[in-house]
Amino acid sequence: MKNILLLICKRIGASLITIFVISLIIFIGVELLPGDVAETVLGQSATPETVEAFRKELKLDLPPHVRYATWLNHFVHGDFGNSLANKRPVAELVNWRLSNTLLLAMVTAFIAVPLSIFLGILAALYRNTLFDKMISITTLSFISFPEFFIAYVLIALFSVQLNIFPSLAIIDDNMGFFNKLYAIILPSLTLTCVVTAHMMRQTRAAIINVLGSAYIEMAEIKGIRGFRIIVYHAFPNALSPVINVVAVNLAYLVVGVVLVEVVFVYPGLGQLLVDSVAKRDLPVVQASGLIFSIAYIFMNLAADILSMLANPKLRQSNF
Template sequence: MGHPILNLAGQRIALGCLLLLMASVLIFIGTQILPGDIAQSILGQSATPEAVANLRKDLGLNDPAYIRYFTWLSGVLQGDLGVALSNGKPIAEAVGQRLSNTLFLAGWAAVISVPLAVLLGLLAVQYKNRWPDKLISGVTLTTISLPEFFLGYLLIYFISVQLRWFPSVAIINDTMSLWQKLNTIALPVAVLVLVVLAQMMRMTRAAILNVMQSAYIETAELKGITPFQVIRKHAFPNAIAPIINVIMLNLAYLVVGVVIVEVVFAYPGMGQYLVDHVSKRDVPVVQACALIFASVYISLNIVADIVSIVANPRLRHPK
């Protein structure tokens, strides 16, 4: 038998692969049961029945569903996401740039929100039930209660229209410098930070407070160590597993849940790309985007599980 950590990590990865396979089945079924005829929607209502029948044959729509699924899955496993029906271009090429843009947006939101959430959680514990704790909890709960599109429009009106600090449309391209890109995505990043901050902060606070009830914390306090040092040196390291878990879940949300934010700010990412092609009933694009989102979400959940396992000292040092 191998090390417990390697065994558990292997189990999590195998389970993730199984979940992704199941997700691909659900995605395929979901796109196939949509009302209407794909060939008819491509050609328009004025198309002749013969033209529709020929296009259905070209697209392989006359084949049984299971054959179409395995043909699609085989292509995906080989890196071929298919061709967009709306423009005839390979989906993988368009998705590559779009996914890069989405990861750029989500990455900067994570760089700001994760340290800020941990810091605010530590401050909330330090000043438990006092005004800093109540202020932090109140503000973060207010922001998470508001829908992303509403927060986006509020920031556009006050910061972009009234104050003219940042642009209201977040369109970036490769010719822009890093500073220009950051200035352009400031508002969508702010919305994402406000949305995910509350959950990470409150989990940090709850995890540390749970550890603070332990006997070794009381021993450290009796030694005369300052409250902040007790939190930083003893409570926080032992509360890191649930904190990392919720951080990873929120990072998954940042990538998967940016659809609304990208649409509000006209950001050229995966979310905007998906919405554009849903309106065109471009099924291969919808399938590819949904599978990519599922892959990212499942992968980050696997990472969260593995990090939680590694953070468990009983598994790191088995007897």
């Protein structure tokens, strides 16, 4: 138990260092953007005195390292600053958008995770058959297509041709839960097509790798059926790589949905990030980028911890 806690503490420490490095990269990247933020926000008609006063208000007259330390300190305490576009607190903008992104991610995960594991088990059970080959071809096709292409195909089919689902996933706080589900069904299906392919293929590969073990051969000699062998013997011992790929894809559902949100005009954090970049709303860009990074890092941290708990070999390692 002590060894497990030590490994978890090491992982948490490494994650915190990674977040610090990413925050530094985000700040430097924003600093290197061409043009002057104050002049961009105020416009070309602004007088030099107005621009200089606005620069002082944004603390752009301070040295970069002082502004970085101030920004990071405020971020840690939950103060993301104010938006340059509408003067509203960034935390207020981010909270609602992040909740929408998490809703889309949870609905997609609810569909994709059980479906991918079930298909992975069936593909491993009927490996090298026509069913397995058809599943492999289908998943490879979904992996090869970019998300926006799949989104437009679904829009053309279900919105234009069949007129079943809306082409724009516009939601607000006044909508009921089931109305929100109906509105986000197409972006959810788009993400499901992408992440299910990755998780299914990894599940299949992990189970097939375990099926070559000696204890599996012994179970087959005893006359245990193939489906029972996979579900009760092979799959539990293949959990570690499956957990990893599921966690990585769940992280993608939070941080990699920018294109999907833009295509469906979904009011999520990815759409907010794109709009803020276009408006040069730097406080929102910095906060959104760092929140995406934190979500991705801690999803991977959760995958590492669950993998250690599921695999005794990893609990004895020094990674």
